[in-house]
Amino acid sequence: MIVRHRKGYTLTFDPQTHRYTLENNGETRVLPSVTRVLSVLAKPRVNTWAMDTMAQHILDNYYPGMSTEEMILLLQEARTKPEGESQKAADTGSEVHDWIEGFLQGVPKGLPVNPKARKAVESFLDWWHREKRDFLLSEEIVAHPPLGYAGKVDLVLQDGTLVDFKTSKALYPEYRLQLGAYALALEWWENITPTRGLLVRLGKDGFLEVQEVDLERPKQAFSHLMEVYRYLNPPS
Template identity: 70%
Template sequence: MNRAEPILRNRRGYTLRFDPQSHEYRLTSPQGEERTLPSVTRILSLLGKPRLQAWAMDLMAQHILNNYAPGMTHEELLYLTQEAAGLHRKEARSAANTGSEVHDWIEAFLGGIPRSLPQDPKAQRAVERFLEWWETTPRRFLLSEEIVAHPPLGYAGKVDLVLSDRTLVDFKTSKALYPEYALQLGGYALALEWWEGLRPQKGLLVRIGKDGSFETQEVDLPRAREAFLHLLEVWKYLETR
């Protein structure tokens, strides 16, 4: 599987093109008009993340406390604070890389492509938790890692999984399940209904932590759909100002 190759889908006269390298969605209408669509996750980026900000500040403070030494020169203190200020970005990139590795492994598994367990211990622990959940009961699915769009509303996204009972599943490798994740499922549910003619009956967040933790959370899809629509309106307002 070459993830660098663009993914194309045709539905109801529209063509949706996703570029995995740029993470860009391009939609061509039946009349040949082309436009770039924001992703569901990009729209969600409007929401503040106070927990993330607190984590970054804690990481910075702890690094300074661990590395400060009495008698440091001004230049040494400046270097230490600059190093601490950028630490959260380094940690976030590492976590994102591990999360991508886990998602890639799950995609290959669901696609029937044999793969050995990841060598990265964090990714391996997450994959093992996923397999335990998957093998609890025989699971069948309708869609996996499928790009979808909602042309009238003007956005697109990539759905992790839709089970055969129409449960919409989104996998997370984060340290917790945050409220905005429910809105993400709401956006996917609306797009699935328009693009695939498939209306999810349930929403489920599955967190497979890199530390071996695991939890699931059901999502009230009607409320999530409504909340996502409100956020989309804010997005459009800000983009057209």
């Protein structure tokens, strides 16, 4: 369990269940994570990828003369293929984030054995060592009680730059909203106003991509998205 106390609130994060709870004046409530809030957005690219993954699995494994039972089995396998691939990607991303957290905390670690995670970590080290970097916070949980959400911030540099690391294949527009959410929470929870946002994509192929983000519009947009989330998920 990770526990933080701020302004009369107690924020608890359970890494096993990825659950955030907030306690204040004897009242406890479960808060959605930033990524949970963002899940209300349509992601057509993900749907297209899932369909392509299923189709490719069928093309790779179909052969003329398959029986009806074999075809049914193949279709069942194809349906689970996107979830399996997605989980592998998530596991690699978690491994990279854990390695970076240990590095920033001064815990010595060898490079990951997983080749994709290793290339992403090498990309991080390339970015990190380009210039001397000091930081205020790393892998810190934060919350915004008035808006009602919580999340974990990857990194806040000494100059106020808010950094979010990604191991995805691209930098998608919703990532800017994620930075906006963290910026709002940092202002309320830590009294830190980020000066700018930075998306750092650590490709599993070793490709490094850095995108600077003006945080004002993402902050406003995420506030409105919280209204949508609350409308779709009213308190029980």
